[in-house]
Amino acid sequence: MDKKIKAALAGNPNSGKTSIFNMLTGAHQHVGNYPGVTVEKKEGTFKYAGFEITLVDLPGTYSLSAYSIEELVARNFVIEEHPDVVVDIIDASNIERNLYLATQLIEMNAPLVLAFNMSDMAEQRGLKFDIGQLSKLMEAEIVPTVGNKGKGKIELLDAIIKTSGQGKRQRIHKVHYGEEIEHELAEIGMLLADKEQQLVENHGCRWLAVKLLEHDSDITVKVHSREVLEAVTAGIEHLKSIFADEPEIVMADRRYGFISGACQETIKTTVESRHSTSDMIDSIVTNRILGLPIFLMLMYLVFLSTFKIGKYPMGWLEQFFGWAGITIAGFWPVGSESWLKSLLVDGVIGGVGGVIVFLPNILLLFLAIALLEDSGYMARAAFIMDRVMHKIGLHGKSFIPMLIGFGCSVPAIMATRILENKRNRLTTMMAIPLMSCGAKLTIYMLIIPAFFEEKWHGPMLWLIYIIGILLSIVVIKVLRLTVFKGETTPFVMELPPYRMPTGKSVCIHMWHRGWMYLRKAGTIILAVSIILWVAMSYPKPSDQSLEGLSAEQAQQKKLEHSVIGRIGQAIEPALKPLGFDWKIGTALIGATAAKEVFVSQLAIVFAVSSQEAGGADGEKSAQNLREKLQANYTPLTGFCIMLFCLIYAPCVATVAMTRQETNSWGWALFQFFGLTALAYVVTLVVYQIGNSIAG
Amino acid sequence: MENEKRRPLSNVRAGETVTLAGIEAGRGLHSRLASMGLVTNVEITVVSNNEPGPFVISVKNSKMMLGRGMAHKIMVL
Numbered sequence: 001m002d003k004k005i006k007a008a009l010a011g012n013p014n015s016g017k018t019s020i021f022n023m024l025t026g027a028h029q030h031v032g033n034y035p036g037v038t039v040e041k042k043e044g045t046f047k048y049a050g051f052e053i054t055l056v057d058l059p060g061t062y063s064l065s066a067y068s069i070e071e072l073v074a075r076n077f078v079i080e081e082h083p084d085v086v087v088d089i090i091d092a093s094n095i096e097r098n099l100y101l102a103t104q105l106i107e108m109n110a111p112l113v114l115a116f117n118m119s120d121m122a123e124q125r126g127l128k129f130d131i132g133q134l135s136k137l138m139e140a141e142i143v144p145t146v147g148n149k150g151k152g153k154i155e156l157l158d159a160i161i162k163t164s165g166q167g168k169r170q171r172i173h174k175v176h177y178g179e180e181i182e183h184e185l186a187e188i189g190m191l192l193a194d195k196e197q198q199l200v201e202n203h204g205c206r207w208l209a210v211k212l213l214e215h216d217s218d219i220t221v222k223v224h225s226r227e228v229l230e231a232v233t234a235g236i237e238h239l240k241s242i243f244a245d246e247p248e249i250v251m252a253d254r255r256y257g258f259i260s261g262a263c264q265e266t267i268k269t270t271v272e273s274r275h276s277t278s279d280m281i282d283s284i285v286t287n288r289i290l291g292l293p294i295f296l297m298l299m300y301l302v303f304l305s306t307f308k309i310g311k312y313p314m315g316w317l318e319q320f321f322g323w324a325g326i327t328i329a330g331f332w333p334v335g336s337e338s339w340l341k342s343l344l345v346d347g348v349i350g351g352v353g354g355v356i357v358f359l360p361n362i363l364l365l366f367l368a369i370a371l372l373e374d375s376g377y378m379a380r381a382a383f384i385m386d387r388v389m390h391k392i393g394l395h396g397k398s399f400i401p402m403l404i405g406f407g408c409s410v411p412a413i414m415a416t417r418i419l420e421n422k423r424n425r426l427t428t429m430m431a432i433p434l435m436s437c438g439a440k441l442t443i444y445m446l447i448i449p450a451f452f453e454e455k456w457h458g459p460m461l462w463l464i465y466i467i468g469i470l471l472s473i474v475v476i477k478v479l480r481l482t483v484f485k486g487e488t489t490p491f492v493m494e495l496p497p498y499r500m501p502t503g504k505s506v507c508i509h510m511w512h513r514g515w516m517y518l519r520k521a522g523t524i525i526l527a528v529s530i531i532l533w534v535a536m537s538y539p540k541p542s543d544q545s546l547e548g549l550s551a552e553q554a555q556q557k558k559l560e561h562s563v564i565g566r567i568g569q570a571i572e573p574a575l576k577p578l579g580f581d582w583k584i585g586t587a588l589i590g591a592t593a594a595k596e597v598f599v600s601q602l603a604i605v606f607a608v609s610s611q612e613a614g615g616a617d618g619e620k621s622a623q624n625l626r627e628k629l630q631a632n633y634t635p636l637t638g639f640c641i642m643l644f645c646l647i648y649a650p651c652v653a654t655v656a657m658t659r660q661e662t663n664s665w666g667w668a669l670f671q672f673f674g675l676t677a678l679a680y681v682v683t684l685v686v687y688q689i690g691n692s693i694a695g
Numbered sequence: 696m697e698n699e700k701r702r703p704l705s706n707v708r709a710g711e712t713v714t715l716a717g718i719e720a721g722r723g724l725h726s727r728l729a730s731m732g733l734v735t736n737v738e739i740t741v742v743s744n745n746e747p748g749p750f751v752i753s754v755k756n757s758k759m760m761l762g763r764g765m766a767h768k769i770m771v772l
Contacts, residue, residue: 065727245717252729252734386760495758
């Protein structure tokens, strides 16, 4: 049996934490959530030198205060899960700021290894470390690494194993907070040791005292002894009168003081060159005139390549599912009516195949998003958008979840956590579904080639994305003036230096998102497809009523008689002014489960219709469906379908996420019905105007 | 008297280097800025200050973007 080691990975955002995680775990990763909160938890298990090491990626934080969920999650993991070792990833070219987190981990007595990541960049900048000396000062082993090149892997693993064997260690505590604070810490510590033995055992006396003086809300509520709390209040007041500042700020100053001192002793700078390449790129891409056009150009390129390159693998997949349909249908004698055949061919292959066919597009889109994120451009996009976002009452940071919204609304709504202000967060959340997500892309990918010439494919897609963005601006503006009135909050965000994204990390990122999409396709969509198949096949009309009708008419009758057909027909009068018939209505109902279901449902609706036309070959590839659409609808209707799908009710996963993140059904339903009403009005106007021009 | 030179960061032009004197904000924001390296006496270089829009500063070897509102709250010398 291998000995088990539980290791946690801590570090600042942009410290290259992900690259180290990928380096150590490879593709063996599991993505989930920390219990009770929607903070993503990545975990990976691997073997090394007779040990089974489980590595948990903590959220990227600058500190371990109780001010944000991420920091609390990271800190509670260290306290409650007792990892055998905590690896703190330090950006070696930005060491002082990064060591701040390390001082807090040291204070928690965590068994610590420091990985000086991107040490090659630090070297290029002429930084020379006295690792031995710094290691003594920080009381932790230090390993230089280059995560994206796989350097330092063995050394880091050895350090993890060595440190994990040592257990928690009492350190000499090199961070000295100054006589006055140390005096208070000692006094509170003594009271704690006497009155709160259980807490002290779990958290350590000094760390508890520090957190209490810092006014830490999470720790303060855990202390029950009145004596301790009174001593803390008195201590804080006393220190405030001495420093004319909150003790926590003075303590932050002292930690930085300690770090500065340690760095002065152990780091030598030979060359004075500070990310000059980054500055040069920034002077162009964040230029006040060029910035926005460059940003829009990049977005355009992203979607063009998604469309152009995605075409080839899409064709192969379409062929495959067409072949699979024919092959399975071939097991039954020609002309026989079997419910199982219908379920397999029309329900399963038609439904899931119609969705998986678009996987290449999804992967390419996430590839582009990964490149934007890993290169560091994403933060600049927020910077460029700040000017625009500010005008509509949000700040640039809101743009990031909205950008992620182009991939999927679910993680995007999760990403609104980076916004500290609740009003900003809610406003952003309400507008996110207006971003064309990957699932909506599958709808566009179906509709656009069906109705428009090839040279218009790119511009058309671009247009529909831009409409979403413009509408979201209007929605945000209106919300900010009505429901979410108030000042916009100031914000602060790091602009990481530009980095060359590595193939491995981009691939892992792409793989995870693609897998998430597929899992959704495999479970929700398959289930929905089968339910829809049932709802579309049952109840069956009586045999007598079908007598005397041709095969076509009988098929038509059966469909009209089914649950879905009835609902579709019932809402048809309401959809008619939008140019939609009951078939589209039927697909729209299904698409509230997940937007991509719109495609599979249309495929099923038209598969039934194709049988009525006599072409019962089971082949329902996207191209086949497109021909059907082309024969039945005008390009204006095609455009209106996309428009309606862009705006109306977000999918159930998004609604569930909004409910979870806002902790209220009210906001989720507000989003659901508000957007549906908006979709109706906008589509109505477009169709009626378009029709009168055309007609 | 040093206090006379005290001014908000938003008034500092691009290219200038100043030192942080204090932050006039609530505890949460204050502590967050501190964790990102914005502590008393730290050197801040203003990289860009385009009105209207965010502010880019350089602190301890890293670039940071601040909202204009926040730049008003950071007092420098």
